[in-house]
Structures are given as C-alpha cells and as structure tokens.
Amino acid sequence: MRLEAGRAMIGDVTGRLMLLDTASLYFRAFHGLPDTIRAPDGSPVNAVRGLLDIIARLVTDFEPSELVACWDDNWRPHWRVALIPGYKSHRVAELVPSGNDVEETPELLVPQLPIIRELLGALGIPIIGADDNEADDVIGTLATRAQLPVDIVTGDRDLFQLVDDESGVRVIYTARGMSKLEFVTDSVVVSKYGVLPGQYADFAVMRGDPSDGLPGVPGIGEKTAAGLLAQFGGLGGIIEAAQDQATPLSASVRSKVIASSAYLKVAPRVVEVVRDLDLGEVDARIHPLDADRLNALHMLSEKWGLGRSLDRALRALGATD
Structure with missing residues (x-):
C-alpha cells in the first residue's frame, strides 16, 4: 500500500x-x-x-x-x-x-x-x-x-x-x-473496561496513568469512569453534567470532576492519538x-x-x- x-x-x-x-x-x-x-x-x-x-x-x-x-x-x-x-x-x-x-x-x-x-x-x-x-x-x-x-x-x-x-x-x-x-x-x-474503543481516550483521561505521569481525576476509578461514560457518552457530557446542578449526579462525583476541571481541559489532547x-x-x-x-x-x-x-x-x- x-x-x-x-x-x-x-x-x-x-x-x-x-x-x-x-x-x-x-x-x-x-x-x-x-x-x-x-x-x-x-x-x-x-x-x-x-x-x-x-x-x-x-x-x-x-x-x-x-x-x-x-x-x-x-x-x-x-x-x-x-x-x-x-x-x-x-x-x-x-x-x-x-x-x-x-x-x-x-x-x-x-x-x-x-x-x-x-x-x-x-x-x-x-x-x-x-x-x-x-x-x-x-x-x-x-x-x-x-x-x-x-x-x-x-x-x-x-x-x-x-x-x-x-x-x-x-x-x-x-x-x-x-x-x-x-x-x-x-x-x-467493552468486556475489559465497559467502554467502546471510541470512548477509551476519555476513559484513560479520567482513570489516569502513572506510567505516563497522568494523574487522572482523583477518586474516579475505572468502574466510575466507565459508568459516567455510559451515562453521558463522553468527557464533554460528563463535564457539562457536573456544571449543571439540575443534572442528576452525586455530589461527590460532581465535586471531583469540577475540582479537576483544569486537568480535564488539557488532558484529552495529551491522551488522544494524533491521526492526521x-x-x-x-x-x-x-x-x-x-x-x-x-x-x-x-x-x-x-x-x-x-x-x-x-x-x-x-x-x-x-x-x-
């Protein structure tokens, strides 16, 4: 080719x-x-x-x-x-x-x-x-x-x-x-992580990866990250939900996502593989x-x-x- x-x-x-x-x-x-x-x-x-x-x-x-x-x-x-x-x-x-x-x-x-x-x-x-x-x-x-x-x-x-x-x-x-x-x-x-491959980068952002120096969202593990992605589709939807008090979301998760807003703003670009x-x-x-x-x-x-x-x-x- x-x-x-x-x-x-x-x-x-x-x-x-x-x-x-x-x-x-x-x-x-x-x-x-x-x-x-x-x-x-x-x-x-x-x-x-x-x-x-x-x-x-x-x-x-x-x-x-x-x-x-x-x-x-x-x-x-x-x-x-x-x-x-x-x-x-x-x-x-x-x-x-x-x-x-x-x-x-x-x-x-x-x-x-x-x-x-x-x-x-x-x-x-x-x-x-x-x-x-x-x-x-x-x-x-x-x-x-x-x-x-x-x-x-x-x-x-x-x-x-x-x-x-x-x-x-x-x-x-x-x-x-x-x-x-x-x-x-x-x-x-899907079987291993509970997310689709297209959601995996967002999943990795939230979970973090010590081997790459990515802290993730403190207090958000793999299961919680997968559940949030299943509920809101992607990281953008999760952030939007955390900022909207009318959206059903536990106070604990909401505070963790908001506290990590600076990290979540830049981490996707770091984790996502360049394709062009x-x-x-x-x-x-x-x-x-x-x-x-x-x-x-x-x-x-x-x-x-x-x-x-x-x-x-x-x-x-x-x-x-």
Whole structure:
C-alpha cells in the first residue's frame, strides 16, 4: 500500500497492514533475553536478536502483506509537555532544553538501537517517525489512512482507542508476552473496561496513568469512569453534567470532576492519538530482497552474530526458502 497525501492507494493488493510499536517491542526483547547474548566483538545484541525473532513470529503467524516499523522521533513531545508538564517526567534521564529529552534507557540497550535501525532498513521495512510526535501518533495516522485491515502490535493500552471492527483495525496486544498474544477488538475493549474503543481516550483521561505521569481525576476509578461514560457518552457530557446542578449526579462525583476541571481541559489532547500527521509517501509493501540487500544482510549477520534470528526473519519475509 502506498500512503500518500492522506490517502491509501491499494490497487489490486489485498492483505493486512501491520504497524509495529517498535520501541515497545525492542524493550520487550531486551528484557526478555539475557544481555549475555553478544556479537563477536562483545557488543550486546539481545534486543536486536529478540526483535528479529518477534518480527519473524508476527509475520509468520499473521502474514501481513505490508509492514511498518513506527518510531518515536520524540517519545515526550514538547506540545504534550506544554499541556501537562509531568507527562512522562519520571522517565526522563536528561532534560534537553533545545531538543528531545533523553529517555531513561538501559545502558546496554542504547548501543543496540542504531543496529536495529540499520537492520530494519536492510530488510526493507520502512521506519516511520514524525518530528515532535510519538510512534503512537504515527500508528494512529497510518491506521486511519489505511484502506486495508490493520494489525497494531503493541504493549501500550493507549492504542486501544484506535480499535475499530468496522474499519478492520485491531490491536495485537503483547503485554502478557509473545506466547500469550491477545487480539483486542471492539468486544474485548467493552468486556475489559465497559467502554467502546471510541470512548477509551476519555476513559484513560479520567482513570489516569502513572506510567505516563497522568494523574487522572482523583477518586474516579475505572468502574466510575466507565459508568459516567455510559451515562453521558463522553468527557464533554460528563463535564457539562457536573456544571449543571439540575443534572442528576452525586455530589461527590460532581465535586471531583469540577475540582479537576483544569486537568480535564488539557488532558484529552495529551491522551488522544494524533491521526492526521503529514507523513508523505510510504511504501509499506513487503518486497522480495534483491542480491545486494541479501549480501548486505549477510555481512551484518556476521558482524553482529545474528545467526538464526536473522535467518528466521528472512524466511518469514519470503527472502529465503
């Protein structure tokens, strides 16, 4: 599929588009394999090999026709921090006033990231990021533009807001591990949280998320948030109800919502995934690899000691028998 100027042109191509939340997967790979896995020169390559194995497993099992590695060009966008200064602040290793803040990353993972990017490029998997935006926003934009069914591979619940049975968008949720992947569809979101996927961002705003530095509405838990959304439809309806004394609402809930009015005014923009980035043209189709690419990959495999992990990825991508 060629994604260009906000539209998807599929021609005669059929299949599925798979969008990888790449950081989510390479962190999982790093923590899932021992850092004693090393290249011939002694460099750690556990995240590299683990990510290759994850990609091989995903492509083999789900057979996407198109594949994109979505990247955090800025894992803590300035515009989100301007709205909520505490956004992901506990994960900052170093503040960079004139650039992107440095995320707290395991020391042995840092040198593996350039290797991951080099390998993805050599495999013909496009790496797509966007200035001052997260991978979530790239995923949201590509999923919204796609005219094929979409699989989003992530361990991040925030992306549940993109699930849409009608458009064929589902999440392959990795939080329980690659051996216990979970398909998240409309019914799964409703069953787990009592809200529709289209309400999930409002639900997350109210519930809050300590891992992202989002306080939520103090005293409003998941059950109360889901009940309010069922009753009033969305966050706007809840705020309006809290401000209208004639609307039946418990005094406790009313006071909590009103007390959090400043947070509720800005939090939706922080939590909602961007769906309209200008990403230019992206060729996401899985292409056969030519002799030059295969030769380059062979040299990379020897340099970094990738062995069977790269072989499995090449086989899954149709580059070898």
